[in-house]
Amino acid sequence: MSSLLFSLNRSVSPAMQLHRPSGPDIRHLRLNACANVGLHPPEDLKKAGLSKEVMEEEGRVLVGTYARAPVVLSSxxxxxxxxxxxxxxxDLSSGIAVNALGHGDPDWVRAVTEQASTLTHVSNVYYSIPQVELAKxxxxxxxxxxxxxxxxxxxxxxAAIKFARKFQRFTHPDKKQPATEFISFSNSFHGRTMGALALTSKEHYRSPFEPVMPGVTFLEYGNIEATTQLIQRKNIAAVFVEPIQGEGGIHSATKEFLCSLRRACNDSGSLLVFDEIxxxxxxxxxxxxxxxxxVVPDIMTLAKPLAGGLPIGAALVTERVATAVSSGDHGSTFAGGPLVCNAALAVLQKILRPGFLASVSKKGQYFKELLIIKLGGNSHVREVRGLGLIIGIELDVSASPLVDACRNSGLLVLTAGKGNVIRLVPPLIITEQELERAADILLAGLPALDKGNLN
Structure with a gap:
């Protein structure tokens, strides 16, 4: 925990009190931005009823876009x-696969605090050192x-959508109608802005906001024949695919499928985009x-774990794609700022340490085998799947009762797929002992599936 800790139970100075001429009185929810480095005593965080207070106030002041779990997390x-x-x-949710180094990693905290005290934001009008170092x-x-x-x-x-369309125009300057369409797949999730939303397969995400970007065809994930035939029509600017689908239910592509996409894109001039967010x-x-x-893509998109909890995304491209993009074609005020880039450098440095990735692989295999042994005999468990520390437990009923039971027992997990998959994406630093505890809590929570799905 750093100097940015927000203590939710201390009074603020008069200058920081929130005054409003009308509307709900939220002054009793006191936010004190602590300026001192270090941990607060545990008793500072033990104000009975504060969680209830926070949840009630959230309902009054925030737009209701989130169906939140009834938990307030403060440290x-x-x-x-x-x-x-x-x-x-x-925590086996990691802020939705974001907190790769867990919470309060000392190297990450040092990178953030040192950069915050040096330079936070300059915009992309100017060069900044952490941005160039991270890109390198x-x-x-x-x-x-x-x-x-x-x-x-x-x-x-x-950005990948725009780069793909610009690439097709750039490489076919004499063509009246260069390729503008896209292929995406069943169970895909690529984001909530209008272009990325158009590539997201779940209809309930798209339908309230239609018409979204036209020209997207959804095909069955893994269907080599249908995808190859459509790409060969040569009106496909790019194919977007997740090598392992997260939100869609922890489905892994086969090597044959991704290889077929690569061959078809090579033959047609379409770009292959891997969403590894x-x-x-x-x-x-x-x-x-x-x-x-x-299999290597033309573009790869990244985000969630890159800065270890700070907002950042990236589109990594080949020189062939980059050549098509000119100054002014795209941009962002905040993107790649010194603070987030220095945080990302700390994350990348730790992940690239010798043995780190091998430990993730080992722990992931151990956890998956443990879950199969402990949970596999339950009639509601259809499959345990995944690679490394992205694991899904597919059920034949809604996973919500099990998620609630786990939370009540001190374990945070997510759902995926059609709401019938438990998604496990813990911090990559998690220990085998913590994974064992998680498996035990999941096992103990299984009876909730019978009680919670009676209706």
Whole structure:
């Protein structure tokens, strides 16, 4: 925990009180931005009823876009999170696969605090050292020649969409109608902005906002024949695919499928885009998920774990793609700022340490085998799947009762797929002992599936 700790139970100075002429009185929810480095005593976080207070106030002042779990999280360390009343949770959600180094990693904290005290933001009107250093590091450890930074995964995919269309125009300057269409797949999730949303397969995400970007065809994930035939029509600007689908239910592509996409794109001039926003950067036990398949894309999009909890995204591209993009074609005010880039350098440096990725692979295999042994005999468990520390437990009923039971027992997990998959994406630093505890809590929570799915 750093100097940025927010203590939710101390009075603020008069100058910081929130005054409003009308509307709900939220002054009793006191936020004190502590200026002192160090931990607060545990009793500082133990105000009875504060969680309830926070949840009630959230309902009054925030737009209701989130169906939140009834938990307020106020501090964390390693793989543990704590609510204001001091209750401990084992975190197997990682902020939706974001906190790769857990909470409060000292090297990450040092990188953030030192950079914050030096230089935080300058915009992309000027050069900054951490941005160039991070781009150099990403290029050195990937297939890519160039990097475009964004603020999130959906923005990285928006950049990839624009780059793909610009590439087709650039490489076919005399063609009246260059390729503009895209292929995406069943169970895909690429983001919530209008372009990325158009590539996201779940209809309930898209339908309230239609018409979204036209020209997207959804095909069955893994269907080689249908995809190859459509790409051969030569009106496909790019194919977007997740090597391992996260939100869609932890489905892994086959090598044959990704190889067929690569061949078809090579033959047609379409670009191949790998969305590794959730499965990339060490989560599979490989630095990049596509390394497990020995297939290389033209563009790869990244985000979630890259800055260890700060907002960043990136589109990594080959020189061939980058040549098509000119000054002014795309941009962002905040993207690639010194603060987030220095944080990302700390994350990347730790993940690239000798033995780190091997440990992720080993722990992932151990956890998957443990889950199969402990949970596999339950009639509701259909499959345990995944690679490294991105694991899904597919059920034949809704997973929500099990998620609730786990949370009540101090374990935070996510759902995926059609709501019938338990998604496990713990910090990559998690220990085998913590994984064993998680498996035991999951096992103990299984009876909730019978009680919670009676209706």
């Amino acid at each position: 964390g360390k390693g793989c543990k999170l704590y609510d204001p009343e001091g209750r401990e949770y084992l 590091r990403l290029v050195a450890c990937s297939f890519a020649d160039r990097v475009f930074f964004s603020n999130s995964g959906t923005e990285a995919n928006e 959730q499965c990339g950067l060490g989560r599979t036990g490989y630095l990049w998920a596509h390394e497990a398949y020995a």
